[in-house]
Amino acid sequence: MEPVHGSSLKRLNSASEDRISRMPDDVLTDIMDHLPIEDAVRTSILSRNWRYKWHSLTQLRLNLGKHSCCIERNISTILLSLNGPVTNFDLCVKHYYVSDVVDISSWVLFLSRKGIKKLTIFNFYQTLELPNHLFSCSELKHMSLYKCCFHLPTNFRGFPNLLTLDLSHVVFKSGTYGKFISQCPLLKSLTIFVSFRTIGETIKLMEIANVERLNVLSLPFYMLENITTTACVFHLLGYFPQLQELHLDFRTCKFLADGDKDKLFFSPSLKVVSLSVVDFSNTIMLSFIVELICCSPNLKTLRITEGIKELYFIVLIYL
Incomplete structure (x- = not known):
């Protein structure tokens, strides 16, 4: 192989740069x-x-940690320099002093005017309060919030285009989960996770029943208001004829005997079921699991866990 001389190398680099530019x-x-x-x-x-x-x-990914002070102080200037729409904003807050530097309110206000469609905020320190500008982001299609809180405005009209919603350790200082969800009519995927009860986390069944296009539902079962029997699970599923995945956390649930049950429930769309913190000493719970399997003829995957230890992983092809 012939050696590449200085002038040739310069031309090669120039050609490569031109191709990219x-x-x-x-x-x-x-x-x-x-x-x-x-x-x-x-x-x-x-x-x-x-x-x-x-x-x-058009897409911004911010990872704010211990060594990111300089970039944090210039984010607002950077945002104002952008020309077109910003469709995706991904913020990860990893260090305690970030809240002293970040002007979250002005960022969200900027995004609400830039046609934001996907918003992700993962906060790993103290609960991060989000401004009311968030509710002006009417074009949002996907939203994922971790360890955040906000005041739900009394005049909240919802997110008319939202398709996926993931709320983990989210606190409502005013309003409720149910009111929030009921104002998202096109929602197809709903995931809620909370590790302990907080004010405003209860959901009335009729509040989420309006979101009838759901394909994926994941939530702690105790969040549903006045739900005390396993038959209520079938009532819940009856509102979502297109549901394909169901993930329920039965932590702290103490089911009563169902008494008179309705007619046999039938869920032809359900393909994946995940049940966690199941009490295997409870015959009512075991009976419910069997009934759920029998009423879901197209079920492919069933996962059952007791506490944090997974006991079963079953792939069902024919029932």
């Missing part, structure tokens, strides 16, 4: 959208042509 703007934007925001902004030093290319970013 000549890519269509939408391709370059897609590449930078997959970079951490600090790396995307740093592309401005590559050349004069690259100086403002990051201004077309």
Whole structure:
């Protein structure tokens, strides 16, 4: 192999740089959208042509930890420099002092004006209070919140385009889970996780019954108000004819005998069932599991756990 001399190497590097720079703007934007925001902004030093290319970013990923003070202080300036819509905003807060630096309110206000469609906030320190600007993000289709809280406005009209909702350790300082969910008519996937009872976490069955397009439902069963028998599970499923996945946490549930049951329930769409914290010494609970299997002819996967230890993993092909 012939050695590459200095002039040849320079031409080779120049040609490679030209090929990248000549890519269509939408391709370059897609590449930078997959970079951490600090790396995307740093592309401005590559050349004069690259100086403002990051201004077309549509997806922002912020990972705020112990060593990210500089980027935190410049986020608002960066956001105001963006030209077009911002469809995806992913924020991860990992360190305690971040709340002293971050202006979450102004960020969410900015996003509400930029057509945000996917919002993810993972907060691993003290509960992060979100501003009411969040409820102006009417174009949202996917929202995932971890360890956040907010006041639900009295004039809340919902998220008319929301398809997936994941709420983990979310606290309502005003309003309730039920009111929030009932205002999301197109919802297809709903996941709720709380490890202990808090004010405002109870859900009335009729509040989520309006969200009849659900394909995936995951929640602690005790959050449903006035639910004391296993027959109530079948009442719940009856509201969601398109439901394909059901994940229920039976922690703290003490079921009573059902007494007179309704007619046999039938759920042809249900394919995946996951039941956690099941009391295997409770004959009522065991009877419920058998009945649920028998009433779900297309069930493919059943997972049952007792506490944190998984006891069974069953793949059902024919029943």
